[in-house]
Amino acid sequence: MTLRAVASKRLEGLSSAIFTEVASWKREAQARGVDVIDLGIGSPDQPPSERVMQTLQRAVLNPVNYGYPTSEGSPAFRQAVARWYAHRFGVDLDPEGEVLALMGSQDGLAHLALSITDPGDIALVPDPGYPIYSAALTLAGVEPYMLPLRAENRYLPLLEQIPEEVARKAKFILLNYPSNPLSAVADRTFFESLLAFAKRYELVVVHDLAYSEMAFDGYKPMSILEIPGAKDIAVEFHSLSKSFNMAGCRIAFLVGRSDVVKALKIVKSNIDYGVFLAVQKAGIAALEEDMETAHTVGPLYERRRDALLSTLEDYGWSIQKPKATMFVWAPIPKGWTARQISREMTLRAGVVVIPGDAFGSEGEGYVRIALVQDEERLREAGRRMGEFLRMNPHPAME
Incomplete structure (x- = not known):
């Protein structure tokens, strides 16, 4: 006997698919033995005081x-x-x-x-x-x-x-x-x-x-x-x-x-x-x-921002410094889609970022990078992303 579907039609309008997809890219990279630096979800990596x-x-x-x-x-x-x-x-x-x-x-x-x-x-x-x-x-x-x-x-x-x-x-x-x-x-x-x-x-x-x-x-x-x-x-x-x-x-x-x-x-x-x-x-x-x-986490994330962006700048990826938050909103090189470059950087560079279109159609052309690793890991992520773009200035042909 076939049962009727029970999922509400409301669920069709919810957009968890891209985050599920990003998680699958991470698992695929890890299965290949890649050391993955996850800069995807904005979850603080430090404990409370x-x-x-x-x-x-x-x-x-x-x-x-x-x-x-x-x-x-x-x-x-x-x-x-x-x-x-x-x-x-x-x-x-x-x-x-x-x-x-x-x-x-x-x-x-x-x-x-x-x-x-x-x-x-x-x-x-x-x-x-x-x-x-x-x-x-x-x-x-x-x-x-x-x-x-x-x-x-x-x-x-x-x-x-x-x-x-x-x-x-x-x-x-x-x-x-x-x-x-x-x-x-x-x-x-x-x-x-x-x-x-x-x-x-x-x-x-x-x-x-x-x-x-x-x-x-x-x-x-x-x-x-x-x-x-x-x-x-x-x-x-x-x-x-x-x-x-x-x-x-x-x-x-x-x-x-x-x-x-x-x-x-x-x-x-x-x-x-x-x-x-x-x-x-x-x-x-x-x-x-x-x-x-006047306890604040601001200085920690400011140092992390500077560590990542200065490294990316060394590779020619120039991104305007944000004044706040734990994120960097990064314009991607022309020719790539946000989803394509996010997937390839996860699988080939071992760095997880979120494609900008996960946040709406106006997000195409960007990726969101979360500053949720220490400064040395962020510099390493910057080096990996920079090397990836140096070796792959244009997206691979499907």
Whole structure:
């Protein structure tokens, strides 16, 4: 007897295929005995600080932390977030109505569209962009309107080119600066124009600020909520995954516009019981340590960026230095496709990178390189990639 297929049609719109394909290239290279340097997934290779790990250890051993947490996050965690936002950005937040704990920012991003849109609505999302931005719309039955982000515009959307009928129908606009995968940044002038645009068309602004603490060369990213009146229009996601090396802990938060925070809280209260209290206590320790010591991972990734890019420069692959994030968005030589060069560099050079088209059609012509190895391995990766391009300036004929 043949059973009916059970997979939802929604899954057809999800884009995990390229990441599965990259993983298969890695396995193929390893099966050939290649020493693979994986610069694909942006997972920090360093542990949290001793203080954070010790806090987590104590909390894990405390029996009182094993009951159900609350879906919105403990009062102590939300208060710590509010204190940190005041310390870092000069932004005052109400811990009761303007802060929501999350199981990682991807958790919140995945459920936001379910919270503030209805099937058939439109949302404005970046191309290239982090895959969950579009995937969340697919799951919610929302139509994406893609905002092309291009080098000639500093990877900022041209808001004035969005058709008025689209802007009027859209429910929210989602952007991410400093950006994954682009490593692009935005300044106060852009954020002010974004808020004015959103106010004109009654849009919610959703800003993903997960990389605010991974900045270089003296640059210090801002929160959109620093702009007066922004809390009436915008919400901001933030994560402890990258800045505090807590990716496996799964803890993040949403802050800002209270009705949006409330809407996501309602959805989350129907899905889960929140973040393990021990993890929340570790998150509090991370935020408090940062306020006390200005602990930052920025210098580590700045050194890694410089190690990789200086090596690639020696081989003629010149890439503009990013000001922030743990990624390098690298234009590839003409003649190659992003997928083709990524596959060949994995199999023949033993270096895993992600083809830019994994993040949207505007990503063709680029690869994303994650700075998730130490400086010596990054120099070695640079040498391998440089030698590969020197020996293969044009793609092999199929």
